[in-house]
Amino acid sequence: xxxxxxxxxxxxxxxxxxxxxxxxxxxxxxxxxxxxxxxxxxxxxxxxxxxxxxxxxxxxxxxxxxxxxxxxxxxxxxxxxxxxxxxxxxxxxxxxxxxxxxxxxxxxxxxxx
Amino acid sequence: xxxxxxxxxxxxxxxxxxxxxxxxxxxxxxxxxxxxxxxxxxxxxxxxxxxxxxxxxxxxxxxxxxxxxxxxxxxxxxxxxxxxxxxxxxxxxxxxxxxxxxxxxxxxxxxx
Numbered sequence: 001x002x003x004x005x006x007x008x009x010x011x012x013x014x015x016x017x018x019x020x021x022x023x024x025x026x027x028x029x030x031x032x033x034x035x036x037x038x039x040x041x042x043x044x045x046x047x048x049x050x051x052x053x054x055x056x057x058x059x060x061x062x063x064x065x066x067x068x069x070x071x072x073x074x075x076x077x078x079x080x081x082x083x084x085x086x087x088x089x090x091x092x093x094x095x096x097x098x099x100x101x102x103x104x105x106x107x108x109x110x111x112x113x
Numbered sequence: 114x115x116x117x118x119x120x121x122x123x124x125x126x127x128x129x130x131x132x133x134x135x136x137x138x139x140x141x142x143x144x145x146x147x148x149x150x151x152x153x154x155x156x157x158x159x160x161x162x163x164x165x166x167x168x169x170x171x172x173x174x175x176x177x178x179x180x181x182x183x184x185x186x187x188x189x190x191x192x193x194x195x196x197x198x199x200x201x202x203x204x205x206x207x208x209x210x211x212x213x214x215x216x217x218x219x220x221x222x223x224x225x
Contacts, residue, residue, distance in 0.1 A: 004156070033213075042117075042202050042215030043157070056211070091156055098211045099145075104156030 002026070004105035006092050012111045018080035021108045025073070025094030032069060033102065034077050035091040043091055049075065050098060082112045116140050117205050119216035127224050132190040134219050136203035139184060143205035143214075148177060148188045151200045151218070160201075161188070193223045 005024040013019050025032050031050050035043035046065065048056040051072035060067065064083070069075040079086055089109050093102040118137045126132045136146075144165040149157035163170040163177045163186070170177050176189045190197055200218045 040122075040217065042204070042217050044215070045212065048211070093156070099206070099208060101159050101162075102213070104149075104158065106154065106156050 004092055004094055004103050006090075006105035006108055008108055009106060010109050010111075012113065013082055014113050015084055016081040018078065019082050019110060020076055020078045021090050021092075021110075023075045023077070023092030023105060025075075025092070026103055029094035029096055029103075030072070031095045031098045031100075032075050033093040033095075034067060034075070035093065035104075037089040037091055037107070039088070046077070046090075048098070055098075079110075082110075084112050086110060087112045115217075117203060117214045117216040119201075119203060119219050121219050122217070123220040123222070125222045125224060126193045128195055129192045132188075132193045132197065132221055132223065134188040134190075134201050134203075134221065136186045136188075136216055137184060138186075138205050140205070140207070140214075141181075141184070142207050142209065144208050145206040146177070146179060146186050147204045147206065147213075148175075149202045149204060149215075150197075151202065157202055190221075193221075195223050195225050197221060198223050 034046040037043045047060045047067050049069045067077045089107040091107045093104045095102045147162040148160040150160045151157040161172050161175045179186045200220050202218045203216045204213050
């Protein structure tokens with residue numbers, strides 16, 4: 001069974017440019033998470049979806065970040081415009097339901113120049 | 114406010130010896146604790162968990178201990194193997210908010 005798929009794995013952009021990350025969770029997993037991981041830190045939740053509904057986006061900087069999970073399967077996280085401080089690894093995770101074990105993807109390493 | 118703390122950023126252990134990774138937390142509302150292991154360029158993978166109503170959970174070479182009065186948990190790996198070299202994150206979960214809070218990680222190096 002395929003794990004959580006993320007693309008791209010690496011992205012380098014200049015500041016003020018837009019960027020998008022894609023995540024395909026494990027088949028059948030209803031809950032999808034986007035996390036931000038800065039260097040030397042643990043993952044921090046940005047947004048949690050249950051099916052297509054964003055049930056917790058309290059940590060998502062909504063002035064520049066947006067996310068969608070239109071059909072309750074794959075998801076896209078967008079940053080527009082990117083800032084230097086957005087350089088980090090963006091992790092996607094999924095679980096069968098909220099509270100069950102999370103499975104993480106490999107992450108997208110974003111570098112903003 | 115760091116609710117979950119891993120105060121040791123790194124740890125080196127000889128192969129075959131015990132590795133002990135520590136984690137402290139401040140929120141008494143956490144009711145589930147987890148340990149994740151992360152290799153470079155990969156996402157974290159679940160290792161072992163413990164409910165707040167228990168004080169020990171064991172899975173093969175891995176044992177997690179929970180001391181609720183001290184708000185402290187630890188992961189014991191015995192015997193340690195070179196393949197255990199990774200970054201270990203502890204995480205705490207609150208069923209009321211469904212939030213996972215991660216610590217900053219401890220890099221374990223097992224020396225052959």
